[in-house]
Amino acid sequence: MDENQIIHIDLDSFFVSVECRSNPCLLGKPVAIGGSSERGVVASCSYEARKYGVHSAMSGRLAKQLCPELLFIRGDYDSYSKASLEITEMINEAAPVFEKTSIDEFYMDMTGFDDFNGTLEYSKELRQRIIKETALPISFGMSKNKTVSKVATGLAKPNNYKYVNFGDEKSFLAPLSVRKLPMIGEKAGESLRKMGIKKVFTLQQMPLQLLQSAFGKHGTMMWEKANAIDNSSIIPYTERKSLSSEETFDKDTMDIGMLECLLVSMTEDLCFKMRNENFLTGCVSVKIRYSDFNTYTQQIKISYSSSDHELIPQVKMLFKKLYNRRMLIRLIGVRLSKLVRGHQQIHLFNDNENHIQLYQALDNINNRFGNKSVHRAVTMGINSRSFNPFNGISS
Template sequence: MNRAIVHMDLDTFFVSCERVKHSELIGKPIIIGGGERGVVASCSYETRYFGVRSAMPMKMALRLCPEAKVICGDMEFYSKMSHEVTEIIRKKVPVLEKASVDEFYLDLSGMDKFFGCYKWTCEIADSVMKNTGLPISFALSTNKTVSKIGTGEAKPHGKLEIDAQHIKPFLNPLCIRKIPMVGNATFQLLSRIGVRKIQTLSEMPVDVLQQMIGKNGTELWRKANGIDETPVVQYSERKSISTEHTFPQDTINVENMQSLLSGMVEKLCFQLRKEQWLTSIVTVKIRYANFDTETKQVKIPYTAVDHTLSKYVAELFKKVYTRRMRLRLIGVRFSGLVHGNHQMNLFEDTEELINLYQAMDRMKTRFGADAVGRASGFILNQS
């Protein structure tokens, strides 16, 4: 049976959400971001014409397109819209993978004889647009890689079908940057030997690629040849990461407990960013000395940054720890996870803060999760 894999991507998602609320913004150059010292979280196609891109410093973006309207962004509203789109698609397909807040993979294999996969996908895209007002693009092919590249070529508000016999003609003339796993370093390395088109890459000997870029060489060669057997993994918000700490002796030292929670959040956030997750549900758990266990949780806008999640954890701890009794255990859980390209909350972070997080993550990756941390996460003494 031939696979039928769809990649769907909401066009300029954050901008489109703002246009749902404010129709007068349609057709205007829009930048979503966090003030003068911040960076661009998203931008409209009207600003991209001038060279504005996501993650660009705001000052540079406004020099390129001074007419652009800057909006701080409302991640809570964007998260709500993301959930709405997810539910619309989930009800219509057998297998759905939510790849990030604004992109999805659908496995429609075997449904062609019932509906016609392309027609069925068109109806899903139309339903998203009709019920949310958000434009969405998609590509249908035999695997994730080709479908994702196809969606990029179809945008904005495009629809594309690439059947098995047309995969190579479709991929060959494209730049190797179009392959999802090709970052800037790999592109520069391959460019130096004249490999800039996917066809050239697909015709290289596999062992040469392995020598150049290591163990990922084979995978890159396969993708360049339109080969990808990665399955669509059923989306579930039950996924979570968590950590707990049982005290050697029951304690009532609130200051130490707050420091411990801060350290827990920092380690969990590093794991989120390392594995490219965003969380939308925060839970704090406590267990009293008499073994009574209580939890509090809150649904939040998608994020993976320490200072944002620390605030929620601190607030939940105050709400859940209401009895002046000693505690034997505390814990933190992040759930409602989705894979996210936006590893930082770009709406409130300055460029300096993003650089700080990236530097800390690099040190933790190299020397271990305990190599560097916030002072608030260290316990100086226990009682």
């Protein structure tokens, strides 16, 4: 039976790299992509900026304090999306199976493709081809599973590669900080530090039961990753085109207050699903079907986002434009289209730190205790209704 051969690919400082490709004058300078330096958030930054302590999801104001010479660029998500599509097509041609986890991150499953060294050479050639044809830096890691390959990529950066031989996975991870492991963030890392666990080696030696007692299921995950155990498979890439939600009423209605609350609830659900699947939307649509079965839609293009507070006002505005016949309504719906891959927490150019922290907290709670565990008070009554929030989802 062939050993797994998993390649993790990550585009280095992707947004900044695309901007530098368009404007070579930015090369070698501390650059940040995001909103204004006064209220925005750093979505991506160059390695020159990172030397000053600047990092993604940091407020623009703090970034500017750390690096007064920092050049802020508003960013153009359309150009990033096009560059991502260009690379996706090249990977699609080269890999038997691949998974796209964000706009700039991929996994390839090359199991059975060739012997280990043959696959490594093939991956190196693919990397060189991408660099040559796109003029964008790219790094990759190769090992027997997704966890080790992702860690290897992080150590290979910038613009390089690293492979871990079969059987060397645990020794490769052992001397690293526990923060290098995927899914171990700042809070979990601090909790481990208080337990005297700073290096992966120590985490490898910890009794599993102790970690489970302290962290629950997350403790099991941390122990398995530390010990290079990861049986997760590559999810074949298929790009979702849209997300939608609609409801047909048992009895036609003109209750505008209820209808607006339902639209808010639908939008919350769709935004939550987008963030969980690493999508952003560039187009919002609202649909109304009147009691005479005539159906109307309105849509608007927006800056790419997956934030409730940005999309809900657009949905309400479209509904007000549509509802002009003063007739009973049979059906309403919301559709989010022009979806592109992107992490909400660092890709919103008009967001701020408070919004980012709020959505991270809300999503963590709703993922742990179930969707709608926390929601807007205005939808309290709506969420007790029995309707399918994802009726009509398409891809």
